[in-house]
Amino acid sequence: MPDNHEYIKYHPRWHRTPIPVFWWIQKWVYIKFILRELTSIAVMSFALVLLFHVRALIQGPQAYSDLTELLSTPISLILHSIALISLLYHSITWFSLAPKALTVRIGKWRIPDQLIIGMNMLAWIFISFVIGWLMVTM
Amino acid sequence: MNEQITLEVLRYRPEESSKQIYQSYDVPFKKEWVILDALNYIKDELDGTLSYRWSCRMGVCGSCGMMVNGEPVLSCASFLETFHPGPIRIEPLENFPVVRDLVSEMSDFMEKLERVQPWLIRKDEDPPEGEYLQTPSQLMDYKNYSMCINCMLCYSACPVYGLEPSFLGPAAIALGQRYNLDSRDQGEKIRNAVLSEDDGIWQCTLVGECSAVCPKDVDPAAAIQRLKVSTTVDFFKSFLMPWQNR
Numbered sequence: 390m391p392d393n394h395e396y397i398k399y400h401p402r403w404h405r406t407p408i409p410v411f412w413w414i415q416k417w418v419y420i421k422f423i424l425r426e427l428t429s430i431a432v433m434s435f436a437l438v439l440l441f442h443v444r445a446l447i448q449g450p451q452a453y454s455d456l457t458e459l460l461s462t463p464i465s466l467i468l469h470s471i472a473l474i475s476l477l478y479h480s481i482t483w484f485s486l487a488p489k490a491l492t493v494r495i496g497k498w499r500i501p502d503q504l505i506i507g508m509n510m511l512a513w514i515f516i517s518f519v520i521g522w523l524m525v526t527m
Numbered sequence: 528m529n530e531q532i533t534l535e536v537l538r539y540r541p542e543e544s545s546k547q548i549y550q551s552y553d554v555p556f557k558k559e560w561v562i563l564d565a566l567n568y569i570k571d572e573l574d575g576t577l578s579y580r581w582s583c584r585m586g587v588c589g590s591c592g593m594m595v596n597g598e599p600v601l602s603c604a605s606f607l608e609t610f611h612p613g614p615i616r617i618e619p620l621e622n623f624p625v626v627r628d629l630v631s632e633m634s635d636f637m638e639k640l641e642r643v644q645p646w647l648i649r650k651d652e653d654p655p656e657g658e659y660l661q662t663p664s665q666l667m668d669y670k671n672y673s674m675c676i677n678c679m680l681c682y683s684a685c686p687v688y689g690l691e692p693s694f695l696g697p698a699a700i701a702l703g704q705r706y707n708l709d710s711r712d713q714g715e716k717i718r719n720a721v722l723s724e725d726d727g728i729w730q731c732t733l734v735g736e737c738s739a740v741c742p743k744d745v746d747p748a749a750a751i752q753r754l755k756v757s758t759t760v761d762f763f764k765s766f767l768m769p770w771q772n773r
């Protein structure tokens with residue numbers, strides 16, 4: 390509510406409750422929301438690692454084997470595991486929200502929300518498998 | 528002795544103190560009573576100075592919203608039994624200035640509601656003979672958005688509105704979308720210009736609690752996300768097909 394109301398005599402003295410800095414700890418749903426937002430950092434970190442791969446490929450075989458050596462250290466493996474879990478959380482929570490942005494109609498029939506979520510998840514899993522399969526076989 | 532249940536009501540009486548204080552009341556615990564019945568009991572039998580709003584006591588007028596144990600609910604639609612054995616915490620709706628006790632100040636929403644122009648906009652205002660016709664399936668396109676009773680539970684649940692009070696907010700946006708989707712309306716462009724301003728849909732970070740608390744299943748979160756999609760599509764279309772910008 391903007392504070393710029395004109396002065397009125399006997400204007401009610403409203404009480405405003407300030408929002409605490411840690412408002413998001415007060416409810417489980419808010420924590421889940423903040424986690425969904427924070428886990429986007431994991432998505433970014435995977436993209437960065439991919440860029441470093443590309444750079445190492447351009448620089449030549451020595452650079453690439455240096456990079457893979459760095460990536461197979463225990464610290465890197467732990468970080469990658471955390472990032473993978475975060476990334477899964479991020480993707481699953483976002484796919485579950487897909488029906489909020491999407492109404493699909495076939496004729497008069499509106500596709501139910503659960504089906505939209507399911508189709509998104511299936512497409513995601515399928516594409517991941519195709520990419521994985523290409524990587525292993527090619 | 529009949530069973531009692533305790534209500535801890537957060538009171539604010541500006542003429543006495545600038546601080547809010549909890550006051551406890553013991554009321555009869557009856558299975559058929561909702562929170563509003565208990566408040567009416569307090570007002571009639573225990574303490575006539577308690578202030579709160581209500582009217583229809585059947586989930587239609589939207590005036591009895593308050594926080595019960597930290598959740599925004601309609602007090603006429605929440606049974607005491609759900610909160611047994613208590614005590615039950617009753618507080619005014621979050622994110623709004625408090626005028627007195629459980630009465631909050633809502634004129635901010637009224638101003639925002641007007642901004643989204645929630646009425647039928649026609650290009651040529653030549654009223655038809657009779658009425659504008661609409662099929663049942665055209666009605667279904669917007670019906671759930673039209674169920675809003677302006678109870679403000681969604682604003683209370685929305686942390687974005689709490690942190691950024693200039694945000695247009697869930698119900699106002701859902702009501703704008705309600706007219707956008709109405710087959711009789713031609714004002715989508717005018718309305719979307721307002722809805723996609725800085726204080727509009729793009730402030731929403733999709734926490735989703737507005738839809739979770741809505742007593743009328745309006746699903747404002749979906750209204751906002753669909754508007755994000757449709758205004759983005761329109762934006763690109765205006766580049767790719769400029770001849771459509773009339």
Ligand code: SF4
Nearest residue numbers: 675676678679681741
């Ligand atoms: S959208 Fe739902 S929660 Fe929000 S004001 Fe309307 S009825 Fe109340």
Ligand code: FES
Nearest residue numbers: 584588589591603
């Ligand atoms: S009293 Fe009207 S909605 Fe509760």
